[in-house]
Amino acid sequence: MRYDLAIEGGTLVSGTGLEKQNLYIQEGVVANVTTDRLEARQHCDASGLWVLPGMIDGHVHFQDPGDSSREDFVSGSSAAAVGGVTTVIEHTHSHPVRNTRFLQEKIAHLENRSLVDYGLGAHVWPEDIPQVEELWRAGLQFFKIFTCNTHGVPAILAGRMLQLFQSLARFDGLCLVHCEDEFITADNEASLRKLGRKDYGILSQWRSQEAEQVAANTVVLLARLTGAPTIIAHISHPEVLDIVARGRQEGARLWAESCPHYFYLSEEDILKHGPYRKCTPPVRSKAQAEELWQRLAGSEITHISSDHAPSTLAQKAEGEEDMWEGHFGLPGVQTTLSMLLNAVNTGRCSLERVVQLVAETPAQLYRLWPRKGNLQPGADADIVLVDMKGKQTLSNDTMLSRSAWTPYDGVKVQGFPVATYVRGQLVASEGKVVAKPGTGRFLPGPGFEKKG
Numbered sequence: 001m002r003y004d005l006a007i008e009g010g011t012l013v014s015g016t017g018l019e020k021q022n023l024y025i026q027e028g029v030v031a032n033v034t035t036d037r038l039e040a041r042q043h044c045d046a047s048g049l050w051v052l053p054g055m056i057d058g059h060v061h062f063q064d065p066g067d068s069s070r071e072d073f074v075s076g077s078s079a080a081a082v083g084g085v086t087t088v089i090e091h092t093h094s095h096p097v098r099n100t101r102f103l104q105e106k107i108a109h110l111e112n113r114s115l116v117d118y119g120l121g122a123h124v125w126p127e128d129i130p131q132v133e134e135l136w137r138a139g140l141q142f143f144k145i146f147t148c149n150t151h152g153v154p155a156i157l158a159g160r161m162l163q164l165f166q167s168l169a170r171f172d173g174l175c176l177v178h179c180e181d182e183f184i185t186a187d188n189e190a191s192l193r194k195l196g197r198k199d200y201g202i203l204s205q206w207r208s209q210e211a212e213q214v215a216a217n218t219v220v221l222l223a224r225l226t227g228a229p230t231i232i233a234h235i236s237h238p239e240v241l242d243i244v245a246r247g248r249q250e251g252a253r254l255w256a257e258s259c260p261h262y263f264y265l266s267e268e269d270i271l272k273h274g275p276y277r278k279c280t281p282p283v284r285s286k287a288q289a290e291e292l293w294q295r296l297a298g299s300e301i302t303h304i305s306s307d308h309a310p311s312t313l314a315q316k317a318e319g320e321e322d323m324w325e326g327h328f329g330l331p332g333v334q335t336t337l338s339m340l341l342n343a344v345n346t347g348r349c350s351l352e353r354v355v356q357l358v359a360e361t362p363a364q365l366y367r368l369w370p371r372k373g374n375l376q377p378g379a380d381a382d383i384v385l386v387d388m389k390g391k392q393t394l395s396n397d398t399m400l401s402r403s404a405w406t407p408y409d410g411v412k413v414q415g416f417p418v419a420t421y422v423r424g425q426l427v428a429s430e431g432k433v434v435a436k437p438g439t440g441r442f443l444p445g446p447g448f449e450k451k452g
Contacts, residue, residue: 010046028423054086054382084417091121114440275319275326306332310403341415
């Protein structure tokens, strides 16, 4: 047999080990994994490189359709492809999916706009709870829930959340929950504004650790009481991990997501850079970041996402004199894998653990496994080739997001993606996009029921 593509000479990485093997691709699918050299129409020499399953980033905001000044699906998925991401799960605050009509419009709008495969999430308003099952059957990957009024999305408080979780449990619908308590954050804000505070230090006091912990505690309890599968989003500090771990021990179906900025940045960066490091929950102390690194080696943190939430530098600059006015969010879809590969080279975690965090667990969580998240025969040929010895300096100039910057500008890293394949098609090479939008396909969620 003559295969379409051979990737030969590299070291294949899974969550359980590394092995020098060759990959053979046929019609976009991994067809053979062997130490033998076989015939193929096209050969890629991966000697000296590590061959990983493509990253699945389950938390990105591409604002499309929406505010394209900061991002759209073409630019966002281009950044993803260059960053070694082959699948994204996207949801947008500015133009949220709240009903099946808009979901279908968005699917149609995105048909030829992505370089990588993609799923979609919806937001839940309190009044939307009766229609969540209909949305799930229409092909969603998850429901995004806020426990505080944020980004123009209203809070789902405990009473409504209990109703929502009971509904989700009935049809096994997944939710991604932003945990910051509405009452604590509102009270903190009122107190700080009464004092006339607008300095950079307000962020950590406004969006406090206690607010995150109280909200997470409520969400974890409701998840345990109802059985609803629940992701605690962008966990910023170890105490929230403790809350999740207790809930899992008591039988709750919980996943703990975190993001690179909670490991690499700290409150000192907020005080120095102000709105350019403004995200929520905020980054915490250096000591807490260090403890997150230590916890990463275990199973408490189930997966890593970017929470790619781009604002332009001009939008960020609005907060230079008044921190309240700065836009939330940090870009990250292009840099997440590189930051994790750098962590491998600095002894923070193993390459196998990285594959678990960004490929295997997300594929299983979003029920894309075994089609995604691995390189075994039968899986989609979503592949990233990684140079673990190469060094580079991250720069705003090389970011493909419309936001055109990174909080890691000037940071030197070792280990980065050099080629990305989506279903066997090369989409990015040496930091450049080499395919056209439309390469990526929509991935309906596990509850999808095709009509007609």
